Amino acid sequence: MRELIHTHKFTIFSEIFKSIKDSIFPIILFLISLGSKIPKKYGGNYTEILIVIVFLILIVVLSIFRWKKNEYSLNDEGMYLKYGVFEVHERTLPFSQVHSADISSSLVQRIFNVYKLEIDTLGGDKKSEISILLSKQEAFRVKEVIFNGSKNKDKVEIKQGDKNHKYTCSLKDLFVMATMSTKIIASFFIIFAFYSKIEDILPGKLKKWAQTSIDDSVKGVSRSDIIKYIVILILFVLVISWIISVIITVIKYYGFEVIRQEDNIKLSYGLLDKKEVTIPVKRIQSVTIVEGIIKKSFGYFSLNVETIGYGKDKGESTMICPIAREKILNKFFEDIIPEMNIKYDLTKSPKRALKGFLLVNLIGYIVAMALIARFVPYGYYIFILLPIIVIWQYVQFGDNGMYNGEDLVVLRYRKLSRETVIVQRECVQSMEKVQNVFQKKRAIAKYKITIAGEIVGKSYVVGHMDENYINKNYIDMSSINNISRNY
Amino acid sequence: MKRISSFSKKMWALDGFIGVGIILIIAVVLSVFLEFNALWKYILTASIYAVALLTLIYSQVMPKYKYEKFRYDIDEEKISLIFGVFSQRNVIIPMKRVQYVDTEQGIIIKRYNLIKLTIHTAGGAYKIPFLEKDIGDKLQLDITNIVRDISI
Numbered sequence: 001m002r003e004l005i006h007t008h009k010f011t012i013f014s015e016i017f018k019s020i021k022d023s024i025f026p027i028i029l030f031l032i033s034l035g036s037k038i039p040k041k042y043g044g045n046y047t048e049i050l051i052v053i054v055f056l057i058l059i060v061v062l063s064i065f066r067w068k069k070n071e072y073s074l075n076d077e078g079m080y081l082k083y084g085v086f087e088v089h090e091r092t093l094p095f096s097q098v099h100s101a102d103i104s105s106s107l108v109q110r111i112f113n114v115y116k117l118e119i120d121t122l123g124g125d126k127k128s129e130i131s132i133l134l135s136k137q138e139a140f141r142v143k144e145v146i147f148n149g150s151k152n153k154d155k156v157e158i159k160q161g162d163k164n165h166k167y168t169c170s171l172k173d174l175f176v177m178a179t180m181s182t183k184i185i186a187s188f189f190i191i192f193a194f195y196s197k198i199e200d201i202l203p204g205k206l207k208k209w210a211q212t213s214i215d216d217s218v219k220g221v222s223r224s225d226i227i228k229y230i231v232i233l234i235l236f237v238l239v240i241s242w243i244i245s246v247i248i249t250v251i252k253y254y255g256f257e258v259i260r261q262e263d264n265i266k267l268s269y270g271l272l273d274k275k276e277v278t279i280p281v282k283r284i285q286s287v288t289i290v291e292g293i294i295k296k297s298f299g300y301f302s303l304n305v306e307t308i309g310y311g312k313d314k315g316e317s318t319m320i321c322p323i324a325r326e327k328i329l330n331k332f333f334e335d336i337i338p339e340m341n342i343k344y345d346l347t348k349s350p351k352r353a354l355k356g357f358l359l360v361n362l363i364g365y366i367v368a369m370a371l372i373a374r375f376v377p378y379g380y381y382i383f384i385l386l387p388i389i390v391i392w393q394y395v396q397f398g399d400n401g402m403y404n405g406e407d408l409v410v411l412r413y414r415k416l417s418r419e420t421v422i423v424q425r426e427c428v429q430s431m432e433k434v435q436n437v438f439q440k441k442r443a444i445a446k447y448k449i450t451i452a453g454e455i456v457g458k459s460y461v462v463g464h465m466d467e468n469y470i471n472k473n474y475i476d477m478s479s480i481n482n483i484s485r486n487y
Numbered sequence: 488m489k490r491i492s493s494f495s496k497k498m499w500a501l502d503g504f505i506g507v508g509i510i511l512i513i514a515v516v517l518s519v520f521l522e523f524n525a526l527w528k529y530i531l532t533a534s535i536y537a538v539a540l541l542t543l544i545y546s547q548v549m550p551k552y553k554y555e556k557f558r559y560d561i562d563e564e565k566i567s568l569i570f571g572v573f574s575q576r577n578v579i580i581p582m583k584r585v586q587y588v589d590t591e592q593g594i595i596i597k598r599y600n601l602i603k604l605t606i607h608t609a610g611g612a613y614k615i616p617f618l619e620k621d622i623g624d625k626l627q628l629d630i631t632n633i634v635r636d637i638s639i
Contacts, residue, residue, distance in 0.1 A: 429584045429610030436574035445577075450610035457610025 004071040004082070008133045010114040011070060015063035027055060072132065074145050079119070081130055093119065093130060099283060100307075101143050103276035110274065115139040119146070147264055147278065165335035169256035169269075169322060177302075177323040178249035179242065180294045190241075253322050260336045265305075267320060279318065283307045285427045285451045286460075287340050289329070292417035299326045306451065306458060340422050344410045346401030353444045353464035357397050358390075365389050402447065402462050404469075409449060411462045421460050427451050435467070443467040488558035488569065494599045495557075495617035496550040501595065503546020510539040559615050561626065563633060566606060568613060584608045585634050588627045592620075606630070 031048050065085045072081045078094040102118045109116065117139045119130040134142065254271035267277040288304040295301060303321035321332060333341040349357070365386075373380040396414045403410040409428065412420045432448040439445060446463040514535040521528050549572065558569040566585070568578040589605040596603065602623035604615040618626065 428581070429608040430578060430580040430613070432579070433577035434571070434574055435577070440575065450608075452609030457608070459610075 004073050005138075007067065007070050007072065008114050008135050008138075009067065010109065010112050011067045011133045012063045014133060015066050016059055019059045019063065023055075023059075027052070070132070072130075074142060079130065079142075079146070081132070091130070095146055098146050099280070101146055101278055103139050103143060104270075105274050107272050109133070117142060143276075143278070147280075165260040167258045167321065167324075167328075167332055167336060169253060169324070171250070171254075173323050174250050174253055174256075175246060176298070176300065177253070178246040180292065180298070180300070256322060258320055258336055265320060265336060267318075277318070279305065279307055279320070281337065281339060284337070284340075284424075285458075286421055286423040287337065288422075289420040290417050291419075295323070296418065300324065301326055301329060303332070339424070340408065342405060342408050342410075342422075344403040344405060344408075346403045346410065346412055347465075347469060349397060349400045349464045350444070350466045352442055353466075354397055356438060356442065356444065357464050358393055361393055361396075362389070397464070400462060400464055402465060402469075411447075411449065411460050413460075413462050423449060423451060423460070429457055433467075440467075488560045488567075491554065491557050491559070491615065492599075492601055492617045492619045492622075493554065494601055496554050498596060498599070498601065498617050499550035499553060500547055503542065503550075506546065507539050507543045510535060510542060514539060561630060561633075566613075566630070568615065578613060580606060580608060580613065582630075582633050583637055584610075585630060588630050590623055590627055 031051065062085065066083075069085055069088065070081075070083045072079060074080075078092055081089075081091045081093070083089050083091075098119055100120045102120075103115050104118070105115045113136050114133050115136050116131065116133055251271045253269050256269040257267070259266045259268075263281050265279045265281060267275070267279070269275055284305050284307055286306045288306070289301055290304060291301045300323050302319060302323050305318050305320050307318065320336070324332065330341075369382050369386070372382050376382075399412060399414040399418050401412045407425045409423045409425060410420065411423070412418065429450045429452055432450070434446040434448060435444070443466065444464055445467045446461060447465050448459050448461045450457040450459045452458075514532060517535065518532050521532065523529060523532075552572045553570075556570055556572055556575065560567050561582075564582055566580040566582065568576075568580075570576055570578075586607045586609060589607065591603045591605070592601070593603075596617065600620045601617045602620045604618055604623050604626060606613045606615070615623075615626075
């Protein structure tokens with residue numbers, strides 16, 4: 001017999017809260033439309049209060065019932081969940097189908113020691129298959145059972161005796177990350193936009209007063225001082241946006257920790273909203289090393305993984321390492337994802353592709369510049385940027401490359417930041433070679449690898465490679481498929 | 488490498504006619520209901536007519552080359568497709584990654600006994616348009632068999 005366990009009692013509160021949140025607008029609308037149409041005889045003014053009270057009682061009773069009916073149990077093969085008041089739903093989820101199990105908790109939930117467990121399968125539904133509130137110990141126990149369910153218990157214990165490979169992000173790293181992130185610029189613009197909108201927001205009287213007082217104070221101020229003030233103002237805004245950026249980053253990624261446990265990578269981070277994410281290594285489709293321009297020059301990088309159907313944000317990639325020193329890169333790969341750890345030397349784009357590359361990219365820039373020069377006053381100064389762009393193109397071209405190994409394919413390209421994508425051969429859904437008429441003459445081709453994703457797959461493209469290299473790649477691929485099939 | 492049905496030229500041309508028809512309808516509706524009192528309205532209507540004309544020319548000239556360039560092949564390990572007139576695309580889909588194969592037949596192409604074949608992978612779908620029905624059905628069966636053999 002299964003023993004059924006109730007979820008945490010906190011579910012009642014969250015249900016109540018959710019129902020109120022969902023129905024507050026309809027109720028208000030209803031009350032307004034009701035107005036004072038009801039004659040005094042039948043309660044008159046008290047009707048509204050009465051309705052609200054009845055409604056609240058209904059919600060509370062319903063929530064309690066809902067909690068009562070919400071039960072689950074765990075056995076060897078899977079998880080069983082029962083829920084619903086008017087129609088009873090029963091759901092059985094085999095452990096083998098579980099794709100990810102997330103544990104998270106908000107600030108309020110943490111006060112009551114409640115954690116939310118969300119279990120996902122690969123199925124197309126956007127919502128998590130199972131989402132229940134549990135006490136902390138229970139949540140972690142269930143998660144443990146899910147991921148070790150089929151395995152021998154003794155083995156697990158021995159393994160846990162081993163030291164877990166672990167990587168943590170220090171607070172200093174987070175500061176650096178916040179400083180370098182583009183959020184600074186974004187928040188700068190937001191503040192600036194707000195600043196320019198102030199004129200519309202402020203009431204007329206205040207504006208007038210400000211205007212006169214400014215006029216008074218400006219009278220004695222020379223031109224150079226005004227420039228000084230503006231510079232100070234900009235610096236001030238920058239500092240504020242830096243602080244905001246730091247706060248956001250620290251709140252989001254505080255105590256970032258990556259642990260490799262057997263076949264899973266575990267992430268935990270967050271200051272207010274503690275997040276626990278488990279990614280089975282098997283589901284990882286590709287790993288991307290991102291080296292931003294600014295980050296790179298300070299020797300930092302970040303790491304993303306692409307998984308199939310992960311969590312709530314499906315189709316999004318997960319950052320498994322927000323920031324780290326480049327020196328750590330190798331160690332990180334060895335410890336956390338040894339599957340993807342390979343030595344590779346990239347084959348660069350051939351020299352003869354450079355001409356086409358420059359031509360295609362520069363034409364776009366030049367057209368844009370010409371338009372700016374034509375329509376924006378003093379716009380022709382923009383042509384000063386031309387040499388920078390040409391140098392930038394060279395850099396981009398130099399970064400282009402790919403490597404074709406036994407069971408991994410590595411692609412490297414640069415848009416703004418340099419990205420190195422490592423894809424397991426097994427995960428490649430299709431390969432494409434694209435050549436236009438001009439490229440055919442020069443024996444150059446674009447190479448496109450598609451991996452699995454939600455709805456449409458995710459593609460990585462490296463252009464301007466040698467035609468024959470890609471041909472060789474094709475043949476290799478089919479032969480490798482052959483080998484792996486024979487096993 | 489195999490070719491698709493030679494009827495495809497006709498089909499593409501027909502598709503083109505339909506497309507042009509739709510654009511023309513828009514253009515005619517615009518020119519009837521728009522009051523021509525500003526320059527941009529003339530330009531708008533004229534450019535839609537121009538687009539219709541260009542589409543017409545394109546759709547009647549291109550099918551021949553499209554047909555010439557389209558090649559497909561399957562073997563035990565992979566499905567390969569080559570297509571594209573101006574830029575050639577050379578696609579390889581490993582058999583192991585094929586999830587399922589669809590065929591579809593609209594009313595027009597049914598008349599010519601043709602079939603459209605779509606190969607689905609987890610990373611997207613690829614189409615082989617306009618195969619003769621018996622060839623298409625056989626291809627679908629072959630792919631399904633190979634995929635099944637691999638998964639065993």
